[in-house]
Amino acid sequence: MITMNDIIREGNPTLRLPAEEITFPLDEETKKLGQDMLEFLQNSQDPELAEKYQLRAGVGLAAPQLDISKRIIAVHIPDMEDETNEPILSAVMINPKVVSHSVQSACLAEGEGCLSVDREVPGYVPRHSRVTVTYLDLNGEQQKIRLKNYPAIVVQHEIDHINGIMFYDHINQDAPFKLDDNVSIIS
Template sequence: MILMKDIVRDDQEGTVLRDYAAKVSFPLTEEEQQLAKDLMEYLEISQDEELAEKYGLRAGVGLAAPQVNVSKQMAAVLVPSDDEEDDTPIFKDVIINPVIISESVQMGALTEGEGCLSVDRDIAGYVPRHDRITLKYQDVQGETHKVRLKHYPAIVCQHEIDHLHGVLFYDHINKDNPFEAPEGTVFFG
């Protein structure tokens, strides 16, 4: 089980957090299969208030392998339902070797800015991302998926893919004017 102590922080030296992660080959090794399970398990437990408190976890909707110091293009994403009558997640999968194959011109951003399990401080500012993307990735069985995502799930997946490329959310914040966003940006949350 992944705990907060296992998650690499952006101010730690000697980690793979800022490296471009290696592509994953199939079939997955037993170690890679376990990593995929552990990443998703963290998200599931962290989104359960009682269990998160019990294990001292910060809630998350995404966790990438480099955040646990493994240089592999693998991330778990679990965007919970926003429908009170249907608790089916909006998006839930372990995305392996993900590639954004198309993106909207329209940008989107979270009103409150973004956070990250690897960043222990609040960093103010808008993080402009593409509002809609088409994502191509492989699942743990090696099957290829192509999905269209918009709004919050698109933002989450772009955040996780950034981790696989050694990029952190605050790298996207305008240094001169953190609350400046491209014209026409749609805000969520």
């Protein structure tokens, strides 16, 4: 089971390296890694398990955050509008790529956080408000999804991790809360 002790923090060089493509068929170790990453996110969103295992809540995790330089991410995004708490998106994505995106950008009103960053980083993180992403699932089947707003932002954050990019690289260093006209703020 993955815990916070397994997650490396900013300053570790693995977080700045472009991760390696994964080849198929998947070995059992890579399949288990994907399943464990998704399980961590689910556990981190369960108040009892999060408290028991001292987990910070997360909606996305990339293998480089576990000091594994492979192009694999997991996302588990709850639907805050739905009382059953069924996720909007719950997936393990291998070799994910943004294949198209909107001109319009968006950012989260409260900024972004990261399980590998133990500090508040103030500022807006502009990202594409809509993206189309292709990836392979754990069975090696090609998937293509279209995402907008919050789910699009989460997936772009995780894809950045496999490209050696941290969320705060997108913040305007001179004016952290200054945005271009084409950026909408998601609250």
